[in-house]
Amino acid sequence: MKNFIIRTLSGLAFTVLVIGSILYGPVAFAVVFGTIMTIAVSEYLNITVGKSNAGGNILLRALTIVASLSLFVNVFLVAAYGFDPLYILFAILPVLGIFISNLYVKGFNVHDIKEVDGVTVRTSNGYESHPFALGALVYVALPFSLMSIVLYDKTGVYDGNLLLCMMVMLWCTDVGAYLLGSTLGQMFGHRLFPSISPKKSWEGFFGGLVCSVAGAVVLRGVGLLELNLADAIAVGVIICIFGVLGDLVESQLKRNFGVKDSGKIMPGHGGMLDRFDGALLAFPVAIVYIIFFAA
Amino acid sequence: MKNFIIRTLSGLAFTVLVIGSILYGPVAFAVVFGTIMTIAVSEYLNITVGKSNAGGNILLRALTIVASLSLFVNVFLVAAYGFDPLYILFAILPVLGIFISNLYVKGFNVHDIKEVDGVTVRTSNGYESHPFALGALVYVALPFSLMSIVLYDKTGVYDGNLLLCMMVMLWCTDVGAYLLGSTLGQMFGHRLFPSISPKKSWEGFFGGLVCSVAGAVVLRGVGLLELNLADAIAVGVIICIFGVLGDLVESQLKRNFGVKDSGKIMPGHGGMLDRFDGALLAFPVAIVYIIFFAA
Numbered sequence: 001m002k003n004f005i006i007r008t009l010s011g012l013a014f015t016v017l018v019i020g021s022i023l024y025g026p027v028a029f030a031v032v033f034g035t036i037m038t039i040a041v042s043e044y045l046n047i048t049v050g051k052s053n054a055g056g057n058i059l060l061r062a063l064t065i066v067a068s069l070s071l072f073v074n075v076f077l078v079a080a081y082g083f084d085p086l087y088i089l090f091a092i093l094p095v096l097g098i099f100i101s102n103l104y105v106k107g108f109n110v111h112d113i114k115e116v117d118g119v120t121v122r123t124s125n126g127y128e129s130h131p132f133a134l135g136a137l138v139y140v141a142l143p144f145s146l147m148s149i150v151l152y153d154k155t156g157v158y159d160g161n162l163l164l165c166m167m168v169m170l171w172c173t174d175v176g177a178y179l180l181g182s183t184l185g186q187m188f189g190h191r192l193f194p195s196i197s198p199k200k201s202w203e204g205f206f207g208g209l210v211c212s213v214a215g216a217v218v219l220r221g222v223g224l225l226e227l228n229l230a231d232a233i234a235v236g237v238i239i240c241i242f243g244v245l246g247d248l249v250e251s252q253l254k255r256n257f258g259v260k261d262s263g264k265i266m267p268g269h270g271g272m273l274d275r276f277d278g279a280l281l282a283f284p285v286a287i288v289y290i291i292f293f294a295a
Numbered sequence: 296m297k298n299f300i301i302r303t304l305s306g307l308a309f310t311v312l313v314i315g316s317i318l319y320g321p322v323a324f325a326v327v328f329g330t331i332m333t334i335a336v337s338e339y340l341n342i343t344v345g346k347s348n349a350g351g352n353i354l355l356r357a358l359t360i361v362a363s364l365s366l367f368v369n370v371f372l373v374a375a376y377g378f379d380p381l382y383i384l385f386a387i388l389p390v391l392g393i394f395i396s397n398l399y400v401k402g403f404n405v406h407d408i409k410e411v412d413g414v415t416v417r418t419s420n421g422y423e424s425h426p427f428a429l430g431a432l433v434y435v436a437l438p439f440s441l442m443s444i445v446l447y448d449k450t451g452v453y454d455g456n457l458l459l460c461m462m463v464m465l466w467c468t469d470v471g472a473y474l475l476g477s478t479l480g481q482m483f484g485h486r487l488f489p490s491i492s493p494k495k496s497w498e499g500f501f502g503g504l505v506c507s508v509a510g511a512v513v514l515r516g517v518g519l520l521e522l523n524l525a526d527a528i529a530v531g532v533i534i535c536i537f538g539v540l541g542d543l544v545e546s547q548l549k550r551n552f553g554v555k556d557s558g559k560i561m562p563g564h565g566g567m568l569d570r571f572d573g574a575l576l577a578f579p580v581a582i583v584y585i586i587f588f589a590a
Binding site: 048085086089090092093095096099100102103130131132134135137138139142146149193196242245248249252281284285287288291292 | 394397398
């Protein structure tokens with residue numbers, strides 16, 4: 001019972017913070033989402049590279065966060081204040097710093113291959129860290145940075161409704177998947193992806209699809225989602241399909257590294273990466289659809 | 296002797312191809328450099344992920360190349376034909392494909408940690424491949440894609456001279472480093488980075504610096520490099536310092552994976568990654584300097 005209250009309160013606080021920041025305006029959005037991204041990048045590094053600060057991890061972590069924030073802030077400045085898109089190039093400098101700092105990390109140039117139970121493994125723990133820093137940038141920082149792009153309407157006026165609607169559709173997917181997954185999914189049990197997420201069912205997936213599309217139609221009906229009906233439905237479908245895939249991608253990541261939650265920042269909910277796993281894949285696809293294919 | 300002739304001829308053919316394509320025009324540039332980038336991306340994957348096609352490597356390789364070309368072509372279209380920079384977003388779709396395809400690769404969800412001689416290693420060969428695909432994009436495809444940005448002068452007219460000058464400065468660095476490294480460097484032997492590149496000396500580095508800056512000044516003198524003197528010298532210094540660092544970064548990569556040459560495409564010269572290792576770090580920094588700090 002106590003857990004339930006904590007879980008509900010922390011979920012509520014988080015939802016208010018996310019929705020509130022988008023509604024409040026661009027600077028609030030940038031501060032809140034920049035912070036969430038930084039936490040999510042840290043969690044990704046905790047999972048992949050480890051929490052230990054041995055082997056240059058402090059420097060790698062610092063440079064990855066600087067690169068992530070540099071990408072986020074520069075894309076935001078381009079979208080919000082009309083900066084030249086070339087400013088995004090500045091994010092390259094800390095990325096190059098990641099490569100260069102690698103040179104100075106002890107043990108990174110150790111090359112050591114062994115056979116373990118017939119499988120070839122490298123026992124150096126050096127070079128494996130460095131691509132995950134790039135992974136954090138592409139997998140976590142890039143999708144968060146792209147959110148800025150949909151914060152302005154065609155006349156250049158701030159309008160957080162579209163991003164808000166995308167969030168709501170993602171939450172609808174979760175709710176629909178839970179409702180049908182825990183009832184029909186339990187009864188019939190057509191499993192979606194047993195090797196990665198044993199509990200997910202096709203019944204839950206279709207529940208999510210129906211809820212996401214219904215959410216899109218309702219949001220459009222009340223005037224929050226300014227797309228025509230076909231586009232609203234398409235975005236609902238995209239958010240559900242790629243949201244579920246994003247969920248699976250993060251589950252695979254955690255399973256691979258033997259981690260249950262990405263972090264502990266939200267009592268009862270795990271980490272920020274767990275909260276945004278669906279968005280990391282769904283939002284970029286939805287944004288590409290909206291920019292290039294929506295009427 | 297036969298080797299020397301082959302080496303000279305293949306080096307000459309490569310130089311003619313690179314210089315010729317830049318001088319000929321934007322489409323020739325895009326075809327030649329897009330091809331070189333594709334080869335370099337393949338070589339990076341050969342080194343890091345391996346040449347074997349087991350474990351979903353064909354798909355990973357295909358998606359990485361599609362993502363690289365998508366980035367390259369879209370940045371080129373923005374720079375050369377004035378496309379909206381948002382077109383670069385299309386490169387995200389194959390990147391997401393990399394994450395999603397991962398889900399379907401057998402063994403990727405195997406989580407297996409062992410102790411080997413007191414060092415913790417993972418014996419799954421799955422998840423380690425996937426960040427290197429992102430590494431190929433950031434480390435190889437991004438710098439090649441950025442080259443398009445400096446192909447046009449301020450009035451929007453195609454002018455390959457700046458990129459050509461950057462190439463020449465990089466070659467000057469190599470020549471200067473070789474001349475002083477093989478003479479003074481042999482005599483005094485202040486080693487630059489013994490753990491990664493035992494043969495490099497500080498004497499060679501300063502030889503490269505002098506030659507690169509001298510090259511910049513001469514290129515400016517003959518009217519090919521349209522920068523003021525201070526900026527020309529700054530670009531010469533940047534190209535030398537980051538060119539040497541780029542060389543070290545690639546050496547570390549190869550050393551870590553026990554590889555001598557990145558490939559065999561150029562008889563006597565190794566692979567494309569070996570040819571462009573300096574440019575991968577030097578050109579992005581030079582481009583940022585030229586765009587934001589040159590008068």
